[in-house]
Amino acid sequence: MVTRHVSLLTLILVPTACLVLAVLASLAIWTHYSDLRLLDRTHLRLSEQLGLRVATELDEALSTPPILLEQTRQLLAAGVLDPADETAMERFFAQTIRTYPWITNLALGTEDGRYINAYRYWESPEQIYVSNATAEGQLRAYSVDDRGARKAADWAREGFTVHQRPWYRAASNASEEAVWFEPYTFFSGDAVALGVSRQVSLANDLRGVIAADLSLNGICRFLSALELFEGATIYIMNTDGFLLADSSGVVPIKQIEGFSSLLRATDSPAEAIQTSSRRVLEAQGRLNERMQWGGDEHLVRAQRFEKPGGLELIIVTTLPREALVKLLDTEGRQRLAASAIILALALLVCWLIARSISRPVLQLIGATRALEAGDVGKAAPESRIREISALSRSVTRMGEHLHQILVSLEARVRARTDELEQANVKLNELTRTDQLTGLPNRRRFDEHLRQEWRRATRERYPLSLVFCDIDWFKDYNDSYGHPAGDRALVQVADTLAASIRRPGDLAARIGGEEFVLVLPRLDEDAAVAFAEQVRLEIFARGLPHRASPFERVTLSLGVTSIEPTGDPQELNALMSAADQGLYLAKSEGRNRVCAAPAVPSPELETIPPE
Numbered sequence: 001m002v003t004r005h006v007s008l009l010t011l012i013l014v015p016t017a018c019l020v021l022a023v024l025a026s027l028a029i030w031t032h033y034s035d036l037r038l039l040d041r042t043h044l045r046l047s048e049q050l051g052l053r054v055a056t057e058l059d060e061a062l063s064t065p066p067i068l069l070e071q072t073r074q075l076l077a078a079g080v081l082d083p084a085d086e087t088a089m090e091r092f093f094a095q096t097i098r099t100y101p102w103i104t105n106l107a108l109g110t111e112d113g114r115y116i117n118a119y120r121y122w123e124s125p126e127q128i129y130v131s132n133a134t135a136e137g138q139l140r141a142y143s144v145d146d147r148g149a150r151k152a153a154d155w156a157r158e159g160f161t162v163h164q165r166p167w168y169r170a171a172s173n174a175s176e177e178a179v180w181f182e183p184y185t186f187f188s189g190d191a192v193a194l195g196v197s198r199q200v201s202l203a204n205d206l207r208g209v210i211a212a213d214l215s216l217n218g219i220c221r222f223l224s225a226l227e228l229f230e231g232a233t234i235y236i237m238n239t240d241g242f243l244l245a246d247s248s249g250v251v252p253i254k255q256i257e258g259f260s261s262l263l264r265a266t267d268s269p270a271e272a273i274q275t276s277s278r279r280v281l282e283a284q285g286r287l288n289e290r291m292q293w294g295g296d297e298h299l300v301r302a303q304r305f306e307k308p309g310g311l312e313l314i315i316v317t318t319l320p321r322e323a324l325v326k327l328l329d330t331e332g333r334q335r336l337a338a339s340a341i342i343l344a345l346a347l348l349v350c351w352l353i354a355r356s357i358s359r360p361v362l363q364l365i366g367a368t369r370a371l372e373a374g375d376v377g378k379a380a381p382e383s384r385i386r387e388i389s390a391l392s393r394s395v396t397r398m399g400e401h402l403h404q405i406l407v408s409l410e411a412r413v414r415a416r417t418d419e420l421e422q423a424n425v426k427l428n429e430l431t432r433t434d435q436l437t438g439l440p441n442r443r444r445f446d447e448h449l450r451q452e453w454r455r456a457t458r459e460r461y462p463l464s465l466v467f468c469d470i471d472w473f474k475d476y477n478d479s480y481g482h483p484a485g486d487r488a489l490v491q492v493a494d495t496l497a498a499s500i501r502r503p504g505d506l507a508a509r510i511g512g513e514e515f516v517l518v519l520p521r522l523d524e525d526a527a528v529a530f531a532e533q534v535r536l537e538i539f540a541r542g543l544p545h546r547a548s549p550f551e552r553v554t555l556s557l558g559v560t561s562i563e564p565t566g567d568p569q570e571l572n573a574l575m576s577a578a579d580q581g582l583y584l585a586k587s588e589g590r591n592r593v594c595a596a597p598a599v600p601s602p603e604l605e606t607i608p609p610e
């Protein structure tokens with residue numbers, strides 16, 4: 001099976017990156033769904049809060065007319081104000097509406113048909129007017145100054161019947177409670193007004209009706225000033241479906257042939273109002289549902305607003321879902337960007353971590369490969385990671401240990417090699433030495449003879465060879481025993497060894513009781529003299545030999561000499577001549593020296609020089 005290898009960097013980087021991606025993706029999904037839930041909650045809460053704010057504002061604005069009516073009623077009842085004193089009444093009305101900027105009209109109508117009022121137009125609220133009508137229907141209007149005194153006549157009209165006015169009729173049909181009458185538009189066409197009227201008792205029990213009107217344009221301004229996001233609408237209508245105020249910033253009035261009138265919400269040019277109002281009216285002003293228009297889903301919330309005196313209004317908010325989603329999308333994009341940055345940073349950190357782990361590991365691999373290659377002296381690289389550092393120190397120690405082992409091994413091998421070499425020298429020596437006598441043996445003799453023969457050839461001097469053989473040695477052994485024979489051999493060997501003193505001379509044992517002397521630089525005569533000397537020395541030692549006619553141990557010696565020319569047959573000739581000399585010595589009675597000339601002959605077996 002083939003093992004697939006993965007790098008440490010990949011092993012750390014890929015799973016960590018996948019993990020980070022998975023966490024970010026789960027977070028994104030979770031956030032998305034939690035955003036949607038939050039969106040729905042926010043949607044609802046926002047429309048509730050908007051409705052509440054509008055209701056509060058409306059309540060405050062609409063609380064003024066009834067208060068003014070109550071104040072006027074009390075003053076009339078107490079006789080402080082006298083309807084007969086028109087000038088005082090006018091001034092009181094003019095000064096009162098000047099104090100309340102949203103109040104557009106304060107009026108009194110009496111049962112006997114007289115009428116007194118103060119009013120203002122919406123486009124020039126600073127300018128106050130008064131008007132008054134006689135029981136005969138002559139109506140006169142005047143502008144007034146800051147103190148409420150008539151400044152100039154404004155306009156006049158005949159045939160004014162106060163009892164026909166809607167506000168008068170509304171109150172006179174009711175009890176003494178304040179009654180809200182139908183909303184109306186200013187004949188100037190720039191405001192929608194809402195008013196309240198009530199019956200009052202005047203001096204001498206004469207009954208009359210007082211009324212206070214206020215413009216809803218202030219509410220319109222308040223609605224348009226609310227910070228609604230794009231596509232959101234808020235409007236107020238009455239239960240008959242007439243639009244009183246909305247957040248568009250335009251007063252909801254329709255103009256037909258120079259006359260202004262109230263606009264039905266279902267006729268509004270604003271799609272949000274037109275579409276939602278129908279459903280709101282069907283639901284009688286209580287609604288909280290999602291509706292679809294303009295390609296977006298809207299949350300439509302309607303609440304009723306009621307005040308004593310029969311005022312029933314509906315406050316409607318429509319909030320598009322898309323706008324909120326867009327807000328969330330902006331948030332989402334920011335979150336996405338932040339996530340991308342976090343992801344990039346996380347990947348960078350992963351890569352740094354992976355590299356900080358893999359790099360020292362790779363360096364460690366390098367160090368162990370160096371160890372493998374035999375480079376044991378190097379320290380493994382250090383790392384800041386504790387575990388890798390421990391591993392690195394361990395590899396270093398292993399290297400040092402290996403180094404020590406190697407050094408001691410080398411020392412031991414050197415020592416062993418030295419010992420072996422010495423043993424070899426010794427062994428070599430032993431293989432060239434005769435064990436019994438300690439003299440060089442046959443092998444050493446052969447080497448030495450060749451060596452001296454080559455040198456004598458080179459340097460052109462004579463080379464002599466002497467074969468020595470103990471006489472009647474078999475009988476010696478037979479007479480004295482083999483160990484005694486050995487001792488005799490050793491004594492003869494000692495004598496021979498002692499006889500040679502010059503470099504190049506050699507005394508060797510080449511057979512049982514056979515010895516040889518190699519004598520370079522001696523010619524035949526000198527060699528014969530040397531051999532004679534040796535024979536005499538052995539003889540002189542007087543080693544007893546009862547089986548010998550000389551009654552002592554004696555030597556027979558065969559001498560030969562040559563001036564070598566380099567002919568390989570010369571070595572054989574030397575050997576065979578020395579042997580021949582020895583044969584002569586034996587055959588002529590033993591205990592003597594005989595010489596034989598060394599003659600190289602092709603019949604002789606050739607001893608190779610090496």
Ligand SMILES: Nc1nc2c(ncn2[C@@H]2O[C@H](COP(=O)(O)OP(=O)(O)OP(=O)(O)O)[C@@H](O)[C@H]2O)c(=O)[nH]1
Binds near residue numbers: 474513
């Ligand atoms: N003790 C002892 N005897 C040895 C050794 N090597 C050879 N010999 C004996 O030497 C004797 C040699 O005998 P031969 O070759 O017959 O010669 P020889 O008796 O000396 O007679 P000639 O040489 O003719 O005088 C043999 O009996 C061998 O056993 C040795 O290392 N120790």
